[in-house]
Amino acid sequence: MSFRQSLAANVTPLILRLGLAATFLWAGWGKVLETREYKPEELARLATMGVEKAQLAARGSGASARPSQPPRESEADRGAPADGGPAAPLPDPAAPKPANKSSSAPGGGQRFQPMHPAAAVSSDRADEATPAPIAPPPEPPKSARAYTAGDFDGPAPLKKVYSLALLLDARSRAAPATDGKAQGALWPSEWSKGMWPVYFAWAAGLTELLGGGLVLIGLLARLSGLSLAAVMLVAAWLTSVGPNLGAGFLGLAPPWSSFADWTTFLFQVMLLCAALGVFFSGAGAASLDHWLFSREKPAGPRGEDE
Numbered sequence: 001m002s003f004r005q006s007l008a009a010n011v012t013p014l015i016l017r018l019g020l021a022a023t024f025l026w027a028g029w030g031k032v033l034e035t036r037e038y039k040p041e042e043l044a045r046l047a048t049m050g051v052e053k054a055q056l057a058a059r060g061s062g063a064s065a066r067p068s069q070p071p072r073e074s075e076a077d078r079g080a081p082a083d084g085g086p087a088a089p090l091p092d093p094a095a096p097k098p099a100n101k102s103s104s105a106p107g108g109g110q111r112f113q114p115m116h117p118a119a120a121v122s123s124d125r126a127d128e129a130t131p132a133p134i135a136p137p138p139e140p141p142k143s144a145r146a147y148t149a150g151d152f153d154g155p156a157p158l159k160k161v162y163s164l165a166l167l168l169d170a171r172s173r174a175a176p177a178t179d180g181k182a183q184g185a186l187w188p189s190e191w192s193k194g195m196w197p198v199y200f201a202w203a204a205g206l207t208e209l210l211g212g213g214l215v216l217i218g219l220l221a222r223l224s225g226l227s228l229a230a231v232m233l234v235a236a237w238l239t240s241v242g243p244n245l246g247a248g249f250l251g252l253a254p255p256w257s258s259f260a261d262w263t264t265f266l267f268q269v270m271l272l273c274a275a276l277g278v279f280f281s282g283a284g285a286a287s288l289d290h291w292l293f294s295r296e297k298p299a300g301p302r303g304e305d306e
Helices: 003-033 040-049 052-056 117-129 161-171 196-217 221-241 259-281 288-293
Strands: 035-038 156-159
Touching: 003 156, 003 161, 003 196, 003 221, 003 259, 035 040, 040 052, 040 156, 040 161, 040 196, 052 156, 156 161, 161 196, 161 221, 196 221, 221 259
Parallel strands: none
Antiparallel strands: 035 156
16 A cells, blocks of 8 residues: 555544544533523423423422421320320230130130031131222323423523424424425424433434544444434434425525525535545544454465465
């Protein structure tokens, strides 16, 4: 391999990895570890999804609204009557127990009286005839509470990753397009029920953070590059391609007049291409993948193989 071929095979993947790592480590760090203020409308939607921290920020929730534990009953209180009267006296253990006259013998001993077989059979049948207690029917599950903006006193800080959950929830519903035409949903409605938007948001944030770190050190670089490419493909669809579908440039890009939208779109396209470049080319020589999986074995002496 010539020197130029060696540079193309090893230095180019290293440059792509450094650019991807710097971008996705910054993006994943901001989503997973940083916080921002959410408006009451956003908090209401997150609380309805099931985000516990958003529910705790609602008015009336917290330690004061939780049901208190009933006090434990002491041994002295167990013998007291419910109306607050004097407690019943406890039996004296030293007092003699009354003798059973039916089973005592004239000499003071106990006399065995056998039970008639018919009485035993009738007793067993009486036990069998006793119906078992019927358990009460289970209570129907309680419906999830629908929060509103009025349930919150003001903004509250939460992780930035929940912004992506709100975006997925918004894209799962139809909305009017910029030209007045109705725009269909860009995200499956089945994936927007319950906590699914929150799960997808956390998956995207952790993929950016962990994938950027793995690409930086060159460990599992192909798998990490493919994961980052999938994240950028979904991001471009939800923010740039989907909202301008059929209306922008070539029906897939924002309009020419929107410079800010084109800046975001081109940034996403470049990251997508860089991630796919790492996936197809590999991590290169300066990586843990090369040191662990691609080390060349020393060649044997010439003439060994006939």
